[in-house]
Amino acid sequence: MALVLSGNADLLEIVALSLQVSLTATAIACLIGLPIGALVAIGRFPGRNAVLIVMNALMGLPPVVVGLLAYLHLSRSGPLGFLGLLYTPTAMIIAQTILIAPIVAALSRQVLEDLHAEYAEQFCSLCLTRFQTIQALLWDARYSLLTVGLAGFGRAVAEVGAVIIVGGNIDHLTRVMTTAIALETSKGDLALALALGIILLIIALGVNAAVQSVRMTAARQAYV
Amino acid sequence: MLARRLTATAAALIIGGAAWAQDQSIIVQSTTSTANSGLYDYLLPIFQGETGIQVNVVAVGTGQAIKNAENCDGDVLLVHAKPSEEKFVAAGFGTERTDLMYNDFVIVGPSADPAGVGGMNDVQGALAKIAGEGALFASRGDDSGTHKKEIALWNDSGVDPTAASGGWYRETGSGMGATLNAGIGMGAYVMTDRATWISFGNKQDYTIAVQGDEDMFNQYGVIPVNPAKCPSVNVDAAQTFAGWLVSDEGQDAIAAYKVADQQLFFPNAPEN
């Protein structure tokens, strides 16, 4: 516990890597998930319901399964093995991106569809292209989408199943908060594991509070 | 140090992680017991100080470590399941297996000792007694080196515990530490390697019940992954690391590692 409170350099490194991996994964998942969510939100095409079901189902992807799939692809004997990405932070980012992109897509789809219901007729009257419509929806829903991104980040930073498989929990290289907690638990050092858990919780609280305050500022301007 | 690490990590992210595949780093697929005991934290800085080679340890069960190495996802294999290791080499995945060190397995149990096996040094007898009493026993159940060893000991004792799986025989399907946590939580006997036990931090009222049987000997081996099968292997660095471990210097370092004034591993590499 004293180790945790004293801001030990190893610990800072673990926290920094956790944030770096999960924030990067969240950013990439948003780049992928938001356009997909927007396209499905405003699109009317055959099989749309099936797409919705798949998107919602993928939100519940078990991290271990994602980790395993990523491992099988990134392994030296897998199709992407030549990239040499296994047991790197990049591999962890890839796995977490796969894990949370469906969450971002499915939740943003809902947010954007609700907003589009309000804007659709006006946008038709203005003869906006599909691209302009998506652009406007994404921008006007930005504060709601911040919460969507937060949901993705929360899942990414808290999951252990995927990163421990593709990252390997290598000290000073791929050890993040959750894999460190798993390791300390397996060493029977429950106090340290718990202390790490508390730090994770504090980080989650901090990020949520920051987003909440941004949202409240936006709400005062009726931008939410 | 931290800043440098962050910069390096950022660079790795940008160039797709290729920086970690640089010549002077290797991946060791290792059993959890050696990693959890803290041995690597002690050995690796010494080794890196001398050679400049960065060793990255992936600690998983022996079964998974071998599987990962067969997928070419490691440069060196360091595990403790001799038959599986020999099969690994015979199949061409490893160049050569060398005995590295040993410790021993022990059976730990609650101080109440429900099966009355405390102080026994006949492991088969103790296991038979646990089975006979129907006392809870928590097994790794994960195809790890420890698990394989445990199954072999059960076979020798003439008991098939898997018939009672879910009853008094509980297979956790987890690593050593997780199984110890679970076993201690339910008051079950657990077979563990001594190194993990000594450095384990959540012992509660548990003590070593059974120890000292020759059959509980736990041999670790080291195997460089074969570049003929896995061209991605960093063969020079891998050989350097394996060679250092079995050298006088590496062996002395292993012997010098102590937790709570107890030596955890006993080097026994063949004389060069």
Add this chain to the structure above:
Amino acid sequence: MAVTSATDATEAQSAPILPLAVRDLVLRFGDVTVLDGLSLDLGASGCTMVMGPNGSGKSLLLKLLHGLTQPTAGQILWGRHAAAEITARQALVFQKPVLLRRSVVDNIDFVLKARGKDRAQRDVLLDHVGLAHKADQPARLLSGGEAQRLALARALSTDPEVMFLDEPTASLDPASVLAIERIVNDARDRGVRIIFVTHDMGQARRMADDVVFLHGGRVAEHSPAPDFFPEPRCAAARDYLNGRIVV
């Protein structure tokens, strides 16, 4: 929808879209018939007030004319064009303004940018609708009257040839109503064809050049304003003007 002559894109942007000819327009939703063979001719200029009881199809008629909705049957011809071809040359102001979650000026900029127009005219527009002093405020915090003036400015920023207004002053205070009427009148005087749905009799009298009265899914009466208000020809319009319930 039938199109009498093939029109290419360039022509759709330049050929005259007035007068308007509507023939035998039918709009049905399942069993409900909203418009039942409506025909209407509108001239090239002025302000047409569209009146009629609730449910007579006034709002839907605007959407059909604007090309937002397709009729079940019948024909709408703006000059030689179908309605959907020239939506961009018209603008529609809704009863409840749909404003973006942005500042006042950004609501205008958004449309100017989407249409590839020069953003310099936004200040003139905001000044024209009396919102220059609120340019940087959040649009959705505007009062009802201000919001509708912004919606008007946004509609005008597209330089429409036809402007539809769907009860834009319903539930606004008298000062706001007059401000909006002034803006609409200015547009008409500059040659924008106005088609204006209202329930407000006073407003109709103030604004109308001609009146279209809808009833029973058709045009029950279409008369110049000086004829309509003193003596409507059709009984339903008379009842409506006298405040009787018209079904």
